[in-house]
Amino acid sequence: MHAAELRVAMSVDVEMPPPPPKIRVDRLVKTFGSFTAVDGISVDIAPGEFFVIVGPSGCGKTTLLRILAGLEAPTAGTISVSPNDAGRPTNSMVFQGDSIFPWMSVYDNAAYGLAMRRRPKAEIAERVRPLLETTGLWRFRDRYPHQLSGGMRQRVSICRAFANDPDILLMDEPFSALDEQNKMLLHQELLRIWEETKKTVVFITHSVDEAVTLSDRIMVMTAHPGRSKAILDNPFGRPRDVVALRGDPVYGAFVFRIWEYLREEVRAAKLQEQGGEA
Ligand SMILES: Nc1ncnc2c1ncn2[C@@H]1O[C@H](COP(=O)(O)OP(=O)(O)OP(=O)(O)O)[C@@H](O)[C@H]1O
Secondary structure, three states, X not given: OOHHHHHHHHHHHOOOOOOOOOEEEEEEEEEEOOEEEEEEEEEEEOOOOEEEEEOOOOOOHHHHHHHHOOOOOOOXXXXXXXXXXXXXXXXXXXXXXXXXXXXXXXXXXXXXXXXXXXXXXXXXXXXXXXXXXXXXXXXXXXXXXXXXXXXXXXXXXXXXXXXXXXXXXXXXXXXXXXXXXXXXXXXHHHHHHHHHHOXXXXXXXXXXXXXXXXXXXXXXXXXXXXXXXXXXXXXXXXXXXXXXHHHOHHXXXXXXXXXXXXXXXXXXXXXXXXXXXX
């Protein structure tokens, strides 16, 4: 057999094992006193995956993200994150609304994580400038947050998180305060930056549309106590055009499928909120 034939034969026969997960969540439980916020969630998230969590209000999404960020300890179960290159932060968090510093310019806000790690100025510029350019903020780099629109402030938060070059990005409803048009632009920008960097992202949202637009997989959570109800593979490939996506008949069908899982949970959460039984 020639070497080329042997290679073909081997490529057919040898199945590569999947890469080890970047994040492994194993039977995770979080209680606050007698209240169970997260109840036995297990999931493996692959390196470079865009993993989105949707669920009704109060189901434990933020609690789960805070545990991933190391801001809360689990009550039971474990979270393990495969190690990264030394010297890089494990994760950066982007919060709901914008969380940039009002006393710092756009540039300094975007550079904040790197400056805190005392990276050389040239390296900071090398990282920050392309991000500010991609998001249309470069010419506003000397402005302060009060001189920016909400969409621009949120762009600064995203630039800061990516500039920091973490292994994992944790995003807690970062776009919930924005109007539809700004949201759409930011979705496209976020996807563009993510496709260049292939970071592992865990993203929380209330919006099924946002989940479908951004994700590789979507976890639907139950109403309190927060459990994993379903984990769905997104049928759309990459790269994505966030507007064209909506014209695809598969889009509506996938949104509908997620709502089938979600609607009962939203109803249950509403009843819980009103003090009734779900
Ligand atoms: N530190 C805390 N002490 C007591 N209860 C808490 C604490 N943090 C969260 N909870 C409760 O845990 C539940 C889950 O909260 P969490 O913020 O994780 O939900 P969520 O799904 O992110 O909600 P939303 O979508 O409304 O932001 C809520 O009932 C909340 O009140």
